Amino acid sequence: MGAQQREYRQRSRSVQSTKKITRAMELIAASRVVKARQRVQETSPYARSITRAVSAVATHSDVDHPLTTERPDARRAGMLVITSDRGLAGAYSATVLKRSEQLRTMLEEDGREVVPYLCGRKAEGFYRFRRRDFETSWSGFSDKPTFEAAKAIAERITEDFIAGADGGGVDEIHVVYTRFVNMVTQEVQVLRLLPLEVVEGVEAPEEHELIPLYDFEPSGTQVLDALLPKYVVSRIYNALLQSAASELAARQRAMKSATDNADELIKTYTRLANQARQAEITQEISEIVGGASALADAK
Incomplete structure (x- = not known):
């Protein structure tokens, strides 16, 4: 999950750089x-x-x-x-x-x-x-x-x-x-x-x-x-x-269209990164709850 977040953030930064060029x-x-x-x-x-x-x-x-x-x-x-x-x-x-x-x-x-x-x-x-x-x-x-x-x-x-x-x-x-x-x-x-x-x-x-x-x-x-x-x-x-x-x-x-497409890509990558982060948090909570339940059963 962490790797996915880093990949989406990196892609978003790359598109941001491209957007600056097309906007200019x-x-x-x-x-x-x-x-x-x-x-x-x-x-x-x-x-x-x-x-x-x-x-x-x-x-x-x-x-x-x-x-x-x-x-x-x-x-x-x-x-x-x-x-x-x-x-x-x-x-x-x-x-x-x-x-x-x-x-x-x-x-x-x-x-x-x-x-x-x-x-x-x-x-x-x-x-x-x-x-x-x-x-x-x-x-x-x-x-x-x-x-x-x-x-x-x-x-x-x-x-x-x-x-x-x-x-x-x-x-x-x-x-x-x-x-x-x-x-x-x-x-x-x-x-x-x-x-x-x-x-x-x-x-x-x-x-x-x-x-x-x-x-x-x-x-x-x-x-x-x-x-x-x-x-x-x-x-x-x-x-x-x-x-x-x-x-x-x-x-x-053409550059106006490219800038608008860059905005849409940034929104998409931001949403995917947030989804990956939420999935990671959910998995960590599930692991904690599962560990606590296992300890309680062992006692």
Whole structure:
């Protein structure tokens, strides 16, 4: 009985230590997700506006630009997969990787060779464990992305897209990331970044948002040359920020769940330890009463 008590007390202390860690990680994620949400709110209007501007130029200028022209003989498709660098975020990275595998299957069924570009150590580990090849990877900034990191990614994939399949590059670029909706809901999204998909020249405007009119000076080609690099960088930067906010929100929920489970385990081990102690006391009383009865019978 004494051994059982010690075991339950030891397990309870171990869970207490784990609870302190999960609680600390929950508080850290909760404090950081506020700033991450603010950065998403600050960059999203710009990303929507520049996409609308580029779409308007591409629609109304009748310019065949390399970054907006659909390639009929597309053979290679680039896939940028944005995951986290660290774990303990629930199913955040697993959901992104699952969606990327679905996209990969769909592209391969269409006869395209998939060229992965990975962002985050979880994606790198996923591909290395399965001994799969990937073009390149970036890591170290998943929960706090910088504009410089987004620019480096944009320059690489734009360069490969311009080169095309014949030049060792790709014919289209897809981005798989997690869109931050709110603290409870985060949705995995697939965005075809290049060539730019134009739908009537604009994206769907938000409520009470005015749709601007554009006049191009000096020409649509020059405007596209100036806007498209900014468009690619802004969309990738926004995708990184959305993913960072989603990662922190998922980590906060996961750590909150782990902390609650630790509380339940501590209660369970405390109850088992008390039961073992009561059983030990009952046994000692029974032994004393039995000994006293034996002495009385001997007399």
